[in-house]
Amino acid sequence: MENFEKSCGAVVFCETEEGRKYLMVRSLTGVWGFPKGHMEQGESEIETAAREIREETGLTVRFLPGFRERNEYDLPGKVPAVRKEVVYFLAECTGQDYHAQEGEITAVSLMDFSSAYRSVPFEPSKRILRNAEHFLTQR
Numbered sequence: 271m272e273n274f275e276k277s278c279g280a281v282v283f284c285e286t287e288e289g290r291k292y293l294m295v296r297s298l299t300g301v302w303g304f305p306k307g308h309m310e311q312g313e314s315e316i317e318t319a320a321r322e323i324r325e326e327t328g329l330t331v332r333f334l335p336g337f338r339e340r341n342e343y344d345l346p347g348k349v350p351a352v353r354k355e356v357v358y359f360l361a362e363c364t365g366q367d368y369h370a371q372e373g374e375i376t377a378v379s380l381m382d383f384s385s386a387y388r389s390v391p392f393e394p395s396k397r398i399l400r401n402a403e404h405f406l407t408q409r
Contacts, residue, residue: 291382
């Protein structure tokens, strides 16, 4: 039986005077992505996402209903194999200061869509960001 891990997070956006910006976090390995983390026992997916966003960035966000995206993959270099599922929601931040969680995140940055899109190296993250932008444009 393969091992399984589940994490939850969100595509976090802010509406600014310069337009919509996405809050991106850079991991210790230097990879840009969305704030996320492991579920703890007894937490719902949304509770996990809210806690991880708060821990990683200091932000309290408002979740938008109707957006839930999944990414599933095998963690590299794990024996036995570990299957990872990450569930992403869409969340808005408003006028708060943010910071990077020491020891977990090396940077936090607000980026416009094209900068955020270029910053994420993996196609599933690009797909999730495209879907978030489309969702926000259609509402």
